């Protein structure tokens with residue numbers, strides 16, 4: 001059974017059809033690059049996957065169940081969406097990384113935090129760093145770490161490295177690849193053809209609100 005199944009999914013905003021009759025299966029453990037021209041509907045596709053928006057036609061199934069009928073909190077734990085522009089809050093890195101524990105009424109797992117710092121090449125004393133002093137690449141990595149403290153089943157990445165230099169991009173790519181190898185399904189929107197083909201096992205191309213191609217790479 002597909003982990004995420006789109007059955008003739010359309011998304012309309014008034015008269016404007018943004019996605020038209022998409023049918024696609026994403027399997028557990030897939031690493032899918034999503035590519036296509038600007039405005040073709042890639043971000044809309046990711047937002048539908050995690051029910052940030054609802055299809056206007058068709059059905060989206062997660063593990064065989066219609067996402068419209070799933071508890072939003074349970075869904076948010078299973079499937080996480082990382083925006084292109086990271087949104088950090090409070091004053092320090094700690095404010096961001098302790099929040100996911102406090103909303104769950106759990107004690108912070110310092111080992112998990114340290115292990116993610118190391119995976120994303122953040123210094124071990126990063127917790128006390130002030131948000132306003134972080135570079136764009138550091139902000140991006142802290143936002144990813146915050147998403148990954150509680151391991152999702154599916155990770156949706158929307159151009160998360162488009163503002164990063166080569167070194168930072170490599171760090172993020174390798175960390176995401178490692179998580180995919182641990183079983184997390186990855187859907188990654190990118191405009192970079194090299195990145196799109198580097199690690200992904202499938203390449204989904206969306207053009208003009210339709211699936212133009214689904215290529216199996218490896």
Ligand SMILES: Nc1ncnc2c1ncn2[C@@H]1O[C@H](COP(=O)(O)OP(=O)(O)OP(=O)(O)O)[C@@H](O)[C@H]1O
Pocket residue numbers: 013016018036037038039040041042043044045
């Ligand atoms: N909530 C919305 N209401 C109306 N139109 C929208 C909405 N969201 C997106 N659109 C339109 O739908 C189309 C697809 O947008 P989307 O953000 O999915 O494209 P994209 O492929 O992610 O583009 P980019 O590569 O530039 O990020 C665009 O024409 C956009 O203007």
Ligand SMILES: [Mg+2]
Pocket residue numbers: 042043044158
């Ligand atoms: Mg987009």
